[in-house]
Amino acid sequence: MQNVISKGGLEGVVAADSAIARINGEIGELRYCGYLISDLARYSSFAETTHLLWHGELPTAADLAALEAAMAARRELPREVTELLRTIATRQQPMDALRTAVSLMSCDDVPGPAADREANLERSINLTARFPTVIAAYHRLRSGHEPIAPDPQLGHAANFLYMLDGQVPDPEIARMLDVCLVLHAEHGFNASTFAARVTAATLSDVYSALTSAIGTLKGPLHGGANTAVMEMLLQIGSEQEVDGYIEALLARRDKVMGFGHRVYKVVDPRALILRDFSARTAEITGEPKWFRMSQRVEQLIKERKGLDMNVDFYSASTYYSMGISPDLFTAVFAISRVAGWLAHVMEQYANNRLIRPRANWVGAADRDYLTMDQRG
Numbered sequence: 476m477q478n479v480i481s482k483g484g485l486e487g488v489v490a491a492d493s494a495i496a497r498i499n500g501e502i503g504e505l506r507y508c509g510y511l512i513s514d515l516a517r518y519s520s521f522a523e524t525t526h527l528l529w530h531g532e533l534p535t536a537a538d539l540a541a542l543e544a545a546m547a548a549r550r551e552l553p554r555e556v557t558e559l560l561r562t563i564a565t566r567q568q569p570m571d572a573l574r575t576a577v578s579l580m581s582c583d584d585v586p587g588p589a590a591d592r593e594a595n596l597e598r599s600i601n602l603t604a605r606f607p608t609v610i611a612a613y614h615r616l617r618s619g620h621e622p623i624a625p626d627p628q629l630g631h632a633a634n635f636l637y638m639l640d641g642q643v644p645d646p647e648i649a650r651m652l653d654v655c656l657v658l659h660a661e662h663g664f665n666a667s668t669f670a671a672r673v674t675a676a677t678l679s680d681v682y683s684a685l686t687s688a689i690g691t692l693k694g695p696l697h698g699g700a701n702t703a704v705m706e707m708l709l710q711i712g713s714e715q716e717v718d719g720y721i722e723a724l725l726a727r728r729d730k731v732m733g734f735g736h737r738v739y740k741v742v743d744p745r746a747l748i749l750r751d752f753s754a755r756t757a758e759i760t761g762e763p764k765w766f767r768m769s770q771r772v773e774q775l776i777k778e779r780k781g782l783d784m785n786v787d788f789y790s791a792s793t794y795y796s797m798g799i800s801p802d803l804f805t806a807v808f809a810i811s812r813v814a815g816w817l818a819h820v821m822e823q824y825a826n827n828r829l830i831r832p833r834a835n836w837v838g839a840a841d842r843d844y845l846t847m848d849q850r851g
Contacts, residue, residue: 486737490669490830495528495818496661500738505745507661508532516748521631521656521811522546525603528661528818529596543630546604550625550634552576553583556605557612557622564616569806570693574686576609577602581682589680590824598681599817606813607631610806611638632656635810640798645759648797651752655790658745659808661815663738667691667698671816675823676830688816689809698805703732704791705801708768717771725779733788734776742783749789756796765792 497506505512507524508531515524519533522543526534534542552560556576563572580602587594612622615638623638633649636642644652662668671688675681692698711720724731736743750773757766769792776782794804 485832488832490664490832491672491823491828492826493664493819493822494531495815495822496663498663498738500736500740503739503741503744505662512658512744513748515657516654516745519657521653521660521814524657524660525814528814529599529821542600545600546631547625547627547634549601549604550608550627552605552608552612553580555579555582556609560609560613560616560622564613568693569610569613569803570689570698570809572613573606573609573806573809574689574693576613577682577685577689580605581680584680584682589678590827592821592825595681595817595821595824599814599821602681602685602817603813604631606810607635608638610803610810611635614639614800614803636797636799644797648756648759651756651793652797654748655752655793655807656811658748658786659790659811661812661818665697666694667812668816668819672819672823673830675820676827678824678827681817681820684820685813685816688812692805692809692812698808700732700785700787701791701794701808702801702804704769704788705795705804707732708765708772708792708795709801711768714764714768714771717768718775721772721775721779731772731776731780731782733791734780734782734784736783736785739783739785743785745786746784746789749786749793750784753789753792753796756793760796762796765795768792 495508497509498504507515508527510519510527510533515527519527523534523539526532526538526542556579559576559579560572563575567575583601585594585597585601587597608622608625615622623641625634626637626643629637629643630649630653632653632655633644633646636644636649636652664672667688670691671684674684674687695703707720711717721731753766753769757763769789773784773788776784791801791804794807795801799807
């Protein structure tokens with residue numbers, strides 16, 4: 476491992492070896508276990524990608540069928556979790572509710588030590604299957620409606636949309652959401668993933684690692700950018716108001732969410748796919764203004780600031796066109812990223828070393844203690 480002193484935020488510091496995701500920000504390339512994200516978006520599914528992240532290899536047909544069947548069979552929430560959501564749905568924000576629900580899921584744990592791989596694969600299936608059910612049930616309850624039971628005949632993404640409003644989604648919309656889950660499933664040692672690994676490195680359990688990750692993703696400097704993008708579009712309101720709004724925003728030197736990236740020096744490869752999805756969902760729903768507004772914002776920010784869009788920008792209008800409430804966008808991110816978090820937790824356990832970085836001292840020079848009467 477490299478021993479690098481960072482000027483802040485551990486930027487450029489290599490913290491561990493990993494075989495899960497490789498990012499080349501100079502050329503805008505993202506690979507999961509060696510596979511290009513564009514190929515996975517075109518050919519794979521969230522379930523298949525989840526198997527890839529957990530096992531390092533694409534599944535056989537039998538492997539994939541077994542995982543899909545297991546996830547479909549385990550979507551139901553333990554009764555205690557549903558009752559908890561009834562209590563907190565109107566009192567907590569989505570990410571708070573998800574974090575609290577995951578903590579309670581540990582009461583329904585499977586046998587096995589915290590770092591046991593086979594036990595953690597079972598836990599991982601349970602957790603990945605239940606994240607969408609938690610978010611959908613929470614949303615229903617806070618809206619004054621009863622939760623909708625998961626449909627085992629529907630795929631992972633389609634079932635989530637179904638549990639939100641009781642309507643079986645358009646197959647093309649469901650497929651696009653499934654690909655969105657593929658795109659967001661993993662991204663190296665980002666803040667929430669690193670938080671999960673730090674927790675796992677103490678040999679704490681998977682549930683603790685995930686609550687660490689969820690709490691980290693909740694922070695607006697990590698999650699929430701696509702929510703902010705959609706809030707901006709809603710505030711602008713119409714295509715005619717885009718130019719004036721953006722010019723005023725830039726004059727105030729305010730940050731435009733959804734542009735630039737800590738890692739990518741060129742356009743985020745996932746953003747290109749999401750731009751196409753935003754356009755297509757607009758066609759299917761017959762409401763093109765959100766896509767057209769987004770296009771104009773993208774053009775203006777590129778012209779004025781030289782910044783490329785990132786994965787959050789067009790995911791906002793895509794999710795909104797799918798009928799997902801903007802304040803659930805970060806939770807939808809978690810529905811996907813849980814697969815990557817769990818992959819990293821299991822990788823950490825497999826070759827564990829306690830993560831204990833040092834700080835670069837910038838405080839006072841050495842001092843002698845002065846008694847009270849000496850201080851004057």
